[in-house]
Structures are given as C-alpha cells and as structure tokens.
Amino acid sequence: xxxxxxxxxxxxxxxxxxxxxxxxxxxxxxxxxxxxxxxxxxxxxxxxxxxxxxxxxxxxxxxxxxxxxxxxxxxxxxxxxxxxxxxxxxxxxxxxxxxxxxxxxxxxxxxxxxxxxxxxxxxxxxxxxxxxxxxxxxxxxxxxxxxxxxxxxxxxxxxxxxxxxxxxxxxxxxxxxxxxxxxxxxxxxxxxxxxxxxxxxxxxxxxxxxxxxxxxxxxxxxxxxxxxxxxxxxxxxxxxxxxxxxxxxxxxxxxxxxxxxxxxxxxxxxxxxxxxxxxxxxxxxxxxxxxxxxxxxxxxxxxxxxxxxxxxxxxxxxxxxxxxxxxxxxxxxxxxxxxxxxxxxxxxxxxxx
Amino acid sequence: xxxxxxxxxxxxxxxxxxxxxxxxxxxxxxxxxxxxxxxxxxxxxxxxxxxxxxxxxxxxxxxxxxxxxxxxxxxxxxxxxxxxxxxxxxxxxxxxxxxxxxxxxxxxxxxxxxxxxxxxxxxxxxxxxxxxxxxxxxxxxxxxxxxxxxxxxxxxxxxxxxxxxxxxxxxxxxxxxxxxxxxxxxxxxxxxxxx
Numbered sequence: 001x002x003x004x005x006x007x008x009x010x011x012x013x014x015x016x017x018x019x020x021x022x023x024x025x026x027x028x029x030x031x032x033x034x035x036x037x038x039x040x041x042x043x044x045x046x047x048x049x050x051x052x053x054x055x056x057x058x059x060x061x062x063x064x065x066x067x068x069x070x071x072x073x074x075x076x077x078x079x080x081x082x083x084x085x086x087x088x089x090x091x092x093x094x095x096x097x098x099x100x101x102x103x104x105x106x107x108x109x110x111x112x113x114x115x116x117x118x119x120x121x122x123x124x125x126x127x128x129x130x131x132x133x134x135x136x137x138x139x140x141x142x143x144x145x146x147x148x149x150x151x152x153x154x155x156x157x158x159x160x161x162x163x164x165x166x167x168x169x170x171x172x173x174x175x176x177x178x179x180x181x182x183x184x185x186x187x188x189x190x191x192x193x194x195x196x197x198x199x200x201x202x203x204x205x206x207x208x209x210x211x212x213x214x215x216x217x218x219x220x221x222x223x224x225x226x227x228x229x230x231x232x233x234x235x236x237x238x239x240x241x242x243x244x245x246x247x248x249x250x251x252x253x254x255x256x257x258x259x260x261x262x263x264x265x266x267x268x269x270x271x272x273x274x275x276x277x278x279x280x281x282x283x284x285x286x287x288x289x290x291x292x293x294x295x296x297x298x299x300x301x302x303x304x305x306x307x308x309x310x311x312x313x314x315x316x317x318x319x320x321x322x323x324x325x326x327x328x329x330x331x332x333x334x335x336x337x338x339x340x341x342x343x344x345x346x347x348x349x350x351x352x353x
Numbered sequence: 354x355x356x357x358x359x360x361x362x363x364x365x366x367x368x369x370x371x372x373x374x375x376x377x378x379x380x381x382x383x384x385x386x387x388x389x390x391x392x393x394x395x396x397x398x399x400x401x402x403x404x405x406x407x408x409x410x411x412x413x414x415x416x417x418x419x420x421x422x423x424x425x426x427x428x429x430x431x432x433x434x435x436x437x438x439x440x441x442x443x444x445x446x447x448x449x450x451x452x453x454x455x456x457x458x459x460x461x462x463x464x465x466x467x468x469x470x471x472x473x474x475x476x477x478x479x480x481x482x483x484x485x486x487x488x489x490x491x492x493x494x495x496x497x498x499x500x501x502x503x504x505x506x507x508x509x510x511x512x513x514x515x516x517x518x519x520x521x522x523x524x525x526x527x528x529x530x531x532x533x534x535x536x537x538x539x540x541x542x543x544x545x546x547x548x
Contacts, residue, residue: 003477003524003531007496010391010477014390014395022386029374029378029406032410033371
C-alpha cells in the first residue's frame, strides 16, 4: 500500500467552508484592507493632518511655491477670480478681534469623516462614512487629553444600504455602528498646536514677506502632491489657530490666492451643511482624480472645513459612484481653557447651524 | 479569453491599491480552509483560515514576486499558525486511532462520524501523531495540499533538500509503522494526564 495514497484518502470528502464563515473571513480581511487604506492615505497625503511638525514641513513646500510664484510668474493669480475673492476674505480676516489672552490649554473640537468601500463580492459593494469627533485639550508642552467619539457608520447612498442588505446585513465595522468613545492622555510633545506657538509668532504678517519667511524653511519634502494641494492643509491649520492674529490670517488668505493651481470653486456647503465658499486644487496623486477644497465663511474668514472629493473612480474601485466625498475635516469649535475637560467661554464656533 | 492576473501581480498591485488583495482571498480561501480543516477540524479551521489571510495581507510587501502562485506562501502562513495547535492535532489523531471515530468528521453536524474499522487507517493516524511537527508539516503539505517539493520549500522557507529528507524520513516512519502493524510513536498523555 502506498502510504501517500492512503493518506490522501484520509478526511478526503469534508464539506467546504460555510457561507457564513467565508463571509466573516472576507469581512475581516476587508476591514483590514480599509484600515490599511486609511493609514495609506494618511501617510501619503498629510493634507488634513493636524500635527504642527507636518504642517511645518508643508510650509516649506509653500515656500518653494511662493518663490516660483514671485520669482517666475511675477506673483500674479493663477485664475482671474481667485485673488479678488480671497482679497475680500482677507479684509474680513483683518477686521476680526485679536486672539484672547493665552490660556493654559488650547481646546479644539473637530470632526473627521472618511468614506470607505466594502467589497463583499464582485457584485456586492457599498460605500459608507465613518465619522470621528475629537475634542483636544493641549497644553504648551504638547501634553493634554483627547476625547474621541468614533462612529456611527452611515451609508453614502440608498444603493449602498441596499447592497449591504442584499449581503445579509453583515457587521463589517464592528463597534462603529452606534459609536464608541476613546480617551487618550497625551504625553508632552504629542499635542498638535501650542508647542509651536513661538513659530507662529514668527510668521510675518505681510503677504510678500510671508513668501520670504516660508522660503527660509524650505526642505526637500515631497509626497507627490502638488504644492497647491499641500498649501490648503497648511493654510487651513494656521488660519484656524486661535493664536493667529488678524494680520497673519489676512496675509495668509492673500498669499493663498496667488498660488498657481488654486481655483475658486464658489459657494458650497460643507459635509454638515454649513454654507461657505471654497477654493482648492485637483490632483490624481492618490490614485483617482480628486478635488481638495478649503471651505470658509466669507463674512468671518473662519475656516469651516477641508474636504476631499473623488471625481472619478480609481482603477482599484471601478464601481465607486462618483463624485463622492472621501475625506472631510470639519472645524467645529476652538478656544482657550484653564483645565482639561473645560469648554472655552470665548469659544469660536465655526457653525451657522 | 483574457488570462487571469498571476497572484504575484495581484499582490504587487495590492501594495498600492490594497483592495486588490481581495482577489487573493477569492482565489485561495477555499483551498486554504480545506487544508486547515483537514488538519484541525472545522471550528479551528474557520479561525485559522481567516487569520491566514489577515497575516498574508499584512506581509504582502515581503512576497517573493518570482512566485506567480501564492498558494505555497499562504500554506506556509497557515502552517505557522498551526504550530500553536500541534498538541491539539496530535490529540485528535490519537483519539481517532484509539476510538476509531475521527474527531474531525465527528465535528460536522449531519455528517455521520462512521466507525472506521480499517486497522491500517488507524495505524496511519497513530503514526502521524508520532511524527515530529516539521515532518508532519512537510508530509501533509505534499499529500493534502499537493504542493511540489520546491513549493513546500518555499512555504516552509527551507531548502528543497531539507524537504526531501523530511519527507523521506516521514514516509519511512509511516511505512515502517504500517508494515509492523503498530505505530512507532509512544503514547502521550492528554492534558488531564490520562493516556
């Protein structure tokens, strides 16, 4: 008797995997893939990230850009409508009151939203949002506390819900359906903003001088995204900093309006329905043509949100319905507080709703 | 008709577009599950086969692109995961040899765990229980996963010559056990200390 043949007869006719267990395994893999995509996007595109070191790195790119704007193009706007629109916002920014006296903690409430696509089978896919609301209390040394509420899951459209139901309503994002909270103690250096307060005070307040100031910080930072795209995140973060002076904010708006590639998108509403106007740029660096927008209130000059909208499906997701808002960061409220857990009395609320 | 994309290309593409890795799952999940189920039964196989693809996804950047077929790589990951369950697998072989009821078959609802009266088969599983883990892995990748010697070498990250020698030793032990009509292995106690 051939021992291999005998071995091959052993347990030879077992049933295949149960449909349910196969679906669960696939769902676990899809969840891992989505997490990976989210990390990949975060790593590749520091557009909407909050940490100041990354912002400073992006500053450098803007510096290089401004050098080219001033030195090569003579500083003219790339689109006729861009500069006038931002010039008016700059006037509004200059008219805002100065920042409140420094407080021990900087409080900032933001909401991030991201769209993911679950691929259940070649014929069953659905896209959905997972939101994350974050409240940060950051001290000058970067220490502090972060309270996050993650979830709930929301389907992008009715077709997405129907596809999920057709798949048997699988629990593809455990825990995120009804929302859950996370609390994190931030060690010194981990916080995002006030540790770099000194750098903020060193930024010139003249639009032309900002170009020189940025030029001094040129690095070789490259991540494939155009300077116009990266400038949006940088400018949005500085504009939203409670310690930024009206002069600085006005100058930044003017400088932003001169960047090549920056377009005026006109009147929009952000992901939670607040009206504003948008400027931005487009790039296909993430794998699909995508519009990156900075949305602000033209009356107060406050930044409301940064948003990414995928305009056409990437090769890996040909079935994705577009245009679709893929990422958004909404600035809800900010101000100074005396302690962790306290809400700012002089909070700036970036909302009309 | 278009040729399907080789696994190596799909894995390579998934580094930039991770969702493409689902293709690897769709192609090979059933085979990996079948192998694991044959070794440790349906319950543990469900867990380990899902885990295999999660580990594979995490390790896809290290995939050897000269290997167009991902099966050996996946079986290798599955085999590594099985290492933590070797005692359990041996215990099941032992139980089968002792009682003539295969615990793996017995785990299925609606599948009659028929009494296996074949003395030769019971001697076979008893011999399997006595094989060193590395020989058992090589033997079952060959017999059940139907991998070639080079594929087993790739799966286990060992030279092909080592595969050959492990298989030769394993087959020799089994042949000897079958010819002698008794197993070569010593009884091992279960967790309760009973034989």
